[in-house]
Amino acid sequence: MFNCKSIIRLQLYLLLSLFYSSRFGEDITVMSAFNLLHLVTKNQPIALRACGLPSGSCRDKKNYKVVFSQEELKKRLTPLQYHVTQEKGTESAFAGNYTDNKSDGTYKCVVCGIPLFKSEAKFDSGSGWPSFYDVISPDVITFTDDFSYGMHRVETSCFQCGAHLGHIFDDGPHPTGKRYCINSASLSFVAKEMDCMQEESSPASSEKTEL
Numbered sequence: 001m002f003n004c005k006s007i008i009r010l011q012l013y014l015l016l017s018l019f020y021s022s023r024f025g026e027d028i029t030v031m032s033a034f035n036l037l038h039l040v041t042k043n044q045p046i047a048l049r050a051c052g053l054p055s056g057s058c059r060d061k062k063n064y065k066v067v068f069s070q071e072e073l074k075k076r077l078t079p080l081q082y083h084v085t086q087e088k089g090t091e092s093a094f095a096g097n098y099t100d101n102k103s104d105g106t107y108k109c110v111v112c113g114i115p116l117f118k119s120e121a122k123f124d125s126g127s128g129w130p131s132f133y134d135v136i137s138p139d140v141i142t143f144t145d146d147f148s149y150g151m152h153r154v155e156t157s158c159f160q161c162g163a164h165l166g167h168i169f170d171d172g173p174h175p176t177g178k179r180y181c182i183n184s185a186s187l188s189f190v191a192k193e194m195d196c197m198q199e200e201s202s203p204a205s206s207e208k209t210e211l
């Protein structure tokens with residue numbers, strides 16, 4: 001129906017119509033298609049906002065039995081202890097204080113002081129971190145799925161205060177077959193004879209003597 005010449009004529013007609021309509025203001029609808037975009041972009045610029053997280057959304061707020069202020073913990077804990085327990089950090093392998101500790105006693109949460117592991121359940125895993133095949137009581141530790149670093153692990157944290165402890169694996173020795181891989185920085189160790197003497201003291205004071 002239309003050849004090239006007729007199409008070119010049609011285009012010329014449209015251009016001429018646009019010229020005259022915009023010049024004399026007779027047909028606003030023809031010019032509106034061209035000017036609308038300009039008006040929109042000129043009068044309604046796109047507002048770009050910084051893409052930030054709402055305040056406080058980086059930490060899970062859970063109702064733990066014992067809650068400490070971050071300011072207090074920064075004063076009381078070493079930078080490494082704070083990083084590991086509060087920011088889910090990991091100490092370097094073979095660098096922790098208790099990796100090779102073979103003394104009899106109790107390992108407590110360095111933040112709140114609740115007893116977590118007995119030395120009887122500690123074994124040498126060769127991993128570079130203190131390893132236990134069992135906890136003092138099953139209700140002192142919280143287990144959470146951890147998908148960081150592109151793998152699935154089960155994080156262990158203190159049930160009472162939420163401090164990050166480490167992870168649990170299924171390659172431990174008998175009788176449980178579990179391996180609690182725990183950061184030394186999350187623990188305070190109280191030797192057996194000292195444990196009896198400090199039972200009446202507060203958790204905070206016992207931690208300070210350990211640190």
Ligand SMILES: [Zn+2]
Pocket residue numbers: 109110111112113114158159160161162163
């Ligand atoms: Zn704790």
